[in-house]
Amino acid sequence: MPEPTPMEIPTIQVACTVNGEAFTRDVPVDMPLLEFLRDVLGLTGTKGACLEGECGSCTVLVDGETINSCLMLAAQANNRNITTIEGLASGAELDVIQDSFVATGAAQCGYCTPGLIMSARALLNDRPDISETELLTALEGNICRCTGYASIIEAVKRAHRESQSS
Amino acid sequence: MTFEQALELRSELGADATVINGGTDVVVAMNHGAIKPTCFLDLSRIKAIRKIDRENGHLILGAGATFAQLGKLHVRALREASLSVGGPAIRNMGTIGGNIATASPAGDGCVALLALGADVQLASKDRGQRWMPLVDYFIDYRKTALADDELIQAVRIPNNPRSRWYKIGKRGAVNISLVCCAVSQNEDKKTKLAFGCVGPIPKITPKASALLNGETLSPGLIDDVANLVAQEVSPIDDQRGSAVYRRAMCSTLTRRLLTQLMEDAPKGDADA
Amino acid sequence: MIQQVTTTESDRAQDAPIAPPDHLVGKSCRRIDGKEKVTGTALYGADLFPNSAELFASVVRAQHAHANITAIDTTKALEVAGVLGVYTHVDVGGTNIHGLIRRDHPALASKRVRYLGDAIAVVVAKTERAAKLGRDRVEVSYEPLPVIATMEQAIADGACKLYPEGNVMGDKRIRKGDVERALANSHVVVTDTFFTQTVDHAFLDIEAGTGHWDGQVLTLYVAGQWVHEERRLIALALGLPVEQIRIIQPVTGGAFGGREDISIQIYLGLAALKHQGKTIALRYTRSESMRARHKRHALKIESTFGAKADGTLTAARIVVHSDEGAYASTGIAVMRKAASHATGPYRVPNVEVDVYGVHTNNNPTGAMRGFGACQMAIAYEGMMDRVARALDMDREAFRRKNLIQSGDTVTTGQHVDPVSIGHCLSKALAKFKEQSYPGNEKLPDYMRRGWGMSAICFGLGYGDGFPDCSRARVELNDDGTATVYTGGVEVGQGLLNTMMQIAGEDLGLPMEHMRIVAADTELTDESGSSSATRQTYFTGNAVRMAASELREQVLDIAGIKLKVHPHEITLQQGWAFETNKPDNRVSIQQICTEGLTRGYSLKASALFKPRTITEVPQTGQSPRAFITYLFGAHVSQVLVNMETGEVKVERHIAAHDVGKAVNPQSVEGQIVGGVAQGLGMALMEEVTYKDGRIMNPGLTDYIIPTIKDLPPVEAIIVEHDDPGGPFGAHGVGEPPLIGAVPAILSAIYDATGKAPCELPMTPERTWRLINDVRENDPLTKVF
Structure with missing residues (x-):
């Protein structure tokens, strides 16, 4: 079977909500959600680094659950509600997790940071109390090459404390 | 879309449509350029196959049940195997049906299910549903009993076996198995063993299981079984590990997991 | 990259009291690129x-x-x-x-x-x-x-030549004393061969x-x-x-x-x-990135060390073969660094080192954190454990007996002063011993716990006579802020903050008044590479020099305005005031206005270009091969599953002399992050080749540590003023990785009683070590 030329990839209409805003776009059926968010919508805060689901850089929330956007097709996001790193801060005010990542120096090169913050967001959304193991498990799919994770753990704990006390 | 509609499409499109659910195998292959599908049959919105039901002392796992869902089950080997798959995001996406369809020898879910004596339900529009033992479903490397017009509908496992699971990987999380092993024992002391990464398909060891069946576990028996296991498995050398190591680990893990079952026996049957 | 921070006018209200001094050097100021990184607005390639x-x-x-x-x-x-x-x-x-x-x-x-x-x-x-x-x-x-897949093939008779001149890319030697005689007169002579693996940088940003x-x-x-x-x-x-x-x-x-x-x-x-x-x-995709990019050198290190009965080291003979891959990359410099760090921070009077770089059809090998010094530390620290055992001496006591003291010489014959390695080791061991975590609970008989240590040194910068220099410019802006211009690149290590804090300290400006422009060839001057742990020292010095000169201008202008001698003026929080009469003050912004009308440039640039001396080719000796030396010591504790070979690092302590921590949070980040990469190198990371083809060109099979692999890492910052560094600082980038690997291997040796000599110590390798099962080698090697 001859390989389709670029122009022959069928497209499909995708209507979804991203960070509260509704979008409708025609996209190639084989386009991953990551590429849709970055190249079609221009939301480049979500990163790609392995495209194998191994590093978690592309983590976003779909209907409140973390997923690896490199492994979901954009077409599968039809009628779904997506939250990316761009959707966390309200105006100039950072989400408490974002603020904690800056405070503890958890963003060094920063490339893994958006994915980690989304994983942490899902964890803190779910749980009023978190154990050390739950924290580590929630972040185990997010690779960081710079920090050795200590400042990241500290950031999530700080964010958890601050959101408990507020 | 309903499962019945999906079966109709499957019947119509056959191998021309790539079946996708969580995408954790399919899209990886696409991203590598190994496959270039232009037509997909997406099962991810079919609620009916996401359910987990109890039925006559069995659990019926919908093919679309995710590893995150299975990670909450009380069946220990399946729970731990599921929680060893990827990270949380992968577990939110990947499904047990997908694991079975991919049929990787390293499929953690498949290994746990084999040890639990699972049956798999395949369905087609024209021929209806059929149940078969999962062990018969795996034919050869990534070759299965699934026909081009069929979809995996469900998996059935006993509700309350005692089971254990262990996976050797190279790091603390998000591991591909070097070797994994699952064991289960039901109330009749029927004991099953299964292994991952020791051959072209997820592997059971019938001779070793036969030696165990109905017997009360003892250190001597466990040793005999562990030695027999090493003869029954057929691992290969690959870039992740060698046959020598894998063979040795099959014995080691058999010994370890059976010993756990033996030592924990007085604590009752429920999987903690 | 241009960083902007807005400043409010109220900061400079004339009647506000001057805030207390806020020393930027030594303070964990928030990273100025933090906000854009956590909001996803930072733009990567x-x-x-x-x-x-x-x-x-x-x-x-x-x-x-x-x-x-x-x-x-x-x-x-x-x-x-x-x-x-x-x-x-x-x-x-x-x-x-x-x-x-x-x-x-x-x-x-x-x-x-x-x-x-x-x-x-x-x-x-x-x-x-x-x-x-x-x-x-x-x-x-x-x-x-014919594909030259291994070093052995490359140097075999009649091997296909990658280049007309042959497959040996170069060599490097050290000759010091009389090794032959010293070994003959030693009480013990211990020999072993170490194999370090090919490592990928695996930065996430492809x-x-x-x-x-x-x-x-x-x-x-x-x-x-x-x-x-x-x-x-x-x-x-x-x-x-x-x-x-x-x-x-x-x-x-x-x-x-x-x-x-x-x-x-x-x-x-x-x-x-x-x-x-x-x-x-x-x-690129990840696989293209891994297939195209250079790698860390795989080395085969044959080591022979001799010692007297009292534990005094007598001699070391070390032969290294290094897989250079297809092209030179920075291989020659890596060979030099390997040779000059062959005996680490130990006093060894007689040394022979021969390093051979060999071309193969594998990826070119070049720079990676540690740069040759890292592989040699695995060998010399491995030998310390082995010789101590051969002498039946305590590992720590044996090391202490041989660690260099201030004024002693390292492998290259350079006298080093000050030397803080003993202090680092004491700090790390004291921390380790002050609590026994995880406890001494009874382990199943197939689990064994062990601990190990390492002591390492690192010559900062390119060294060896290379013309290594940094330039920097600091300018006062009309609004009373100051901008640092540097060609140095921020790659995540915190260079931007470091340079701003150094300049701000000298100018008495708060962090909010500092700006930086970095790594744009149009707007900035050459500051050398962000490598060799050199930026804090080199560019930091250039920034310090420029800022000090600018400070002189500011003080002169302030002196005119305040009608006092410049020596009687304090710069603090954006103000200049008479030290003994703080009410007599003028803002930096006013000084700008005044200075410009008086013809001051309000800018200063500086070049920092210290000299190192090329090593004598025949002996590898130089009075100043490196500008300064850094020291660090690690203690690691592991739990080994003796049945499966799985190794879990339970605890890791790293003490590093950084001279002065300009931003302690960044320094800790470098230490803990270096330990993480060291743990990856010790236990799991390995590029495998088959006939020149990388078999694991993705993060599924080239695995790096997850959050669950890292134990609590305790970073100890040791500060011994480096007289040549800005505010006494020298740097920290590479040493934490260098120290981590041998400490983990030492702990595995302690737990298993078997000395590891091959990396990484995957479960399989550890199992083979424990059970003496030889490698029939499914894992493709470059040796």
């Missing part, structure tokens, strides 16, 4: 695509690890809809060759390919999909040559960027580690004068040495030159 990319490029790679090219046919590629051009070596205007030390690496291969990452053509198309399809349709004909040619200037947004040198190399290869090239570093997601060699710059530049007025984008 690949993030420039959606906004600016007009055309897309893709690179055709070799299909053989070693072959002559007999023909390149681009016809079918050009037929692909959307493909606009396919460019090969004939289209390159300059030398078409690059390489940091030797110019030996063709940008686009013409006659021969020497590894699978060699590039042959660049395809430009309207879409990325079309570019890749075009890439796959370029037809290259080859005449295959190579990506854009290029644009407007007919006058070629602008490249590409992350490197040394923008000014990259500009020189690109200029030569493409045949453009340097002033027609501008490189701007986008936000960069890690480097670790992996961005030192040229990556996508020349391909992008070539594509841009052929499509004037269009912005070209190029991004």
